[in-house]
Amino acid sequence: MGHDMHIRNRQAIDMQAIQWIERLSRPVIDSAAAADFDRWILKDPQHVESYARMSALWQSDGLAAALHDPATRPAASNDDEDACDAPRSRHHLMRRRTVQAVASLCVLLVACIAVPRLLVTDRIFATGHGEMRTVSLPDGSTVRMDGETRIAVRITPWSRHVALERGEAFFDVAHERMRNFTVDTGRAAVSVLGTAFDIERVDADTRVIQVYRGLVSVEAGTGREWRLPAGSGLELSGERVRSLKDVEGDRPDWTSGWYEANDTPVAQLVQRLNRTAPKAVALADPALGELLVTGRFQTGDARGVLDAVAAIHDLHWRETNGSYLLER
Amino acid sequence: MLSSTRGAPYDIAQQDFDWCAVQVAVQRYIRGRGARHDIADDIAQEVIARLVQLTREQQIASVFALAFRIADNLLMDMHRRESRLSAEIDDDWRSDEPSLDRVLDSRRAIDIFDRCLKRMPQLRREVLMRRRLHQESCRAIGEDLGISAKAVEKHITRGMIDLRRALDHAGIDLVGQD
Numbered sequence: 001m002g003h004d005m006h007i008r009n010r011q012a013i014d015m016q017a018i019q020w021i022e023r024l025s026r027p028v029i030d031s032a033a034a035a036d037f038d039r040w041i042l043k044d045p046q047h048v049e050s051y052a053r054m055s056a057l058w059q060s061d062g063l064a065a066a067l068h069d070p071a072t073r074p075a076a077s078n079d080d081e082d083a084c085d086a087p088r089s090r091h092h093l094m095r096r097r098t099v100q101a102v103a104s105l106c107v108l109l110v111a112c113i114a115v116p117r118l119l120v121t122d123r124i125f126a127t128g129h130g131e132m133r134t135v136s137l138p139d140g141s142t143v144r145m146d147g148e149t150r151i152a153v154r155i156t157p158w159s160r161h162v163a164l165e166r167g168e169a170f171f172d173v174a175h176e177r178m179r180n181f182t183v184d185t186g187r188a189a190v191s192v193l194g195t196a197f198d199i200e201r202v203d204a205d206t207r208v209i210q211v212y213r214g215l216v217s218v219e220a221g222t223g224r225e226w227r228l229p230a231g232s233g234l235e236l237s238g239e240r241v242r243s244l245k246d247v248e249g250d251r252p253d254w255t256s257g258w259y260e261a262n263d264t265p266v267a268q269l270v271q272r273l274n275r276t277a278p279k280a281v282a283l284a285d286p287a288l289g290e291l292l293v294t295g296r297f298q299t300g301d302a303r304g305v306l307d308a309v310a311a312i313h314d315l316h317w318r319e320t321n322g323s324y325l326l327e328r
Numbered sequence: 329m330l331s332s333t334r335g336a337p338y339d340i341a342q343q344d345f346d347w348c349a350v351q352v353a354v355q356r357y358i359r360g361r362g363a364r365h366d367i368a369d370d371i372a373q374e375v376i377a378r379l380v381q382l383t384r385e386q387q388i389a390s391v392f393a394l395a396f397r398i399a400d401n402l403l404m405d406m407h408r409r410e411s412r413l414s415a416e417i418d419d420d421w422r423s424d425e426p427s428l429d430r431v432l433d434s435r436r437a438i439d440i441f442d443r444c445l446k447r448m449p450q451l452r453r454e455v456l457m458r459r460r461l462h463q464e465s466c467r468a469i470g471e472d473l474g475i476s477a478k479a480v481e482k483h484i485t486r487g488m489i490d491l492r493r494a495l496d497h498a499g500i501d502l503v504g505q506d
Contacts, residue, residue, distance in 0.1 A: 011489060018488045022481060024393050026465065034389035041353055041392045048353050052360025055396070057492060058460065060432035066441030067457045219462070 010050070016040065017050040021058050126150040127167070130276040132255075140174035141181065144255050147275030167275065168200035170252055173214075188220040188236055195230075198252040202268055206237040210247045259297045266291045266309060270326075277302035277324070284327030288315065345383070345391055351376050354395050362431060363403060371402045437500060444494035448487060451475075455483040 149167025
């Protein structure tokens with residue numbers, strides 16, 4: 001029957017369209033596939049229409065919201081999210097927020113041209129112990145790297161992607177409407193337009209993100225997403241989330257050799273010191289790492305910092321052959 | 329220090345596209361995304377202008393993929409401008425990425441998606457969530473869930489067809505009214 005044929009035909013085209021949407025949303029596709037896509041589009045006007053509709057559906061915030069809905073979500077674990085949104089109707093607010101965060105990520109999903117290798121720059125930058133360095137990327141963004149930091153940068157005509165493999169870096173991102181800028185920290189992915197923000201990989205589990213300008217969206221898997229405006233931040237540690245307020249100034253203190261601790265575990269401070277200290281700072285007892293300190297420390301002066309920490313918690317430190325050892 | 333992302337100038341003949349065909353396809357694409365005719369015309373024109381510029385500087389493997397992407401961005405910009413005009417936005421969740429699709433983001437559409445997703449096998453839902461929300465690759469999803477990458481693709485295709493059919497049954501057309 002004509003009608004059935006029509007439906008079946010349309011469905012076959014829709015299926016092809018979805019396959020294209022899926023393929024083109026991969027980070028890189030080869031040029032043969034890209035040429036195939038152009039041929040497919042040109043072959044039949046219905047192909048464009050189907051591709052447009054299925055794209056609209058795929059990218060829609062409505063679909064994202066439904067996929068996010070706890071009722072349809074297979075495994076939900078969002079205990080600590082209220083760290084970021086205070087009173088009000090929480091569920092409602094969270095949902096809207098997530099929807100918008102997803103919308104900004106959609107820009108990534110449509111990335112899709114394939115180009116010869118020379119249009120893609122892949123670079124790795126690393127700093128050694130005690131070394132601080134500022135690198136500028138081909139798109140005009142700058143990254144200030146703390147000691148013992150490593151980043152892998154991939155810039156293509158349609159995307160800007162940085163993997164923060166270790167350490168801490170302050171990103172000042174050139175605003176571009178056409179290309180999203182994403183930083184992947186292994187546990188959390190941060191997506192931005194034109195902003196300045198700082199990310200620290202504290203340990204295997206913990207990430208600290210602080211925003212100095214613009215707007216940043218953070219995605220931490222299992223549907224956990226946040227949108228951070230300038231002046232705010234987030235500390236993600238496994239499943240725990242702590243929101244940070246009072247992110248002040250136009251860049252983090254460490255870029256000028258200072259570290260602002262605010263109920264910060266000693267372990268975190270020690271790690272910071274160890275990016276630059278002439279000898280490694282070690283803890284005689286790991287439990288010391290859990291003590292909290294507040295204050296402004298000059299990270300270039302490990303001895304001075306240790307003096308201060310020792311005074312705060314009534315501890316001692318001594319210099320051994322290979323380290324500064326903090327003990328009770 | 330850094331190598332440029334620009335390649336050497338390309339052979340012009342090789343980059344000589346049928347811009348008319350591209351323009352028609354872009355118009356159709358934007359219409360298919362629910363925009364009005366006049367908007368589709370304007371955006372298509374702008375897309376072509378930018379594409380011509382880009383092809384002078386770069387080799388482009390898929391003209392249409394890039395054209396549709398530029399169109400998406402322009403459409404997004406337009407909605408952003410429009411939504412600035414509408415006042416009652418709560419500062420706390422103000423977004424610079426406003427909704428592109430009023431129809432597909434409506435409460436009603438979300439309910440339809442919800443119901444359709446609930447009827448799907450859990451595996452399919454999980455695949456869609458991972459691919460769409462978390463942008464995991466088909467291979468990574470397959471490895472995690474113990475199925476092949478091809479099977480992951482099939483779940484995505486099947487799931488999207490189901491979603492589209494659910495919209496059809498509810499009488500929601502993806503194309504907006506003029």
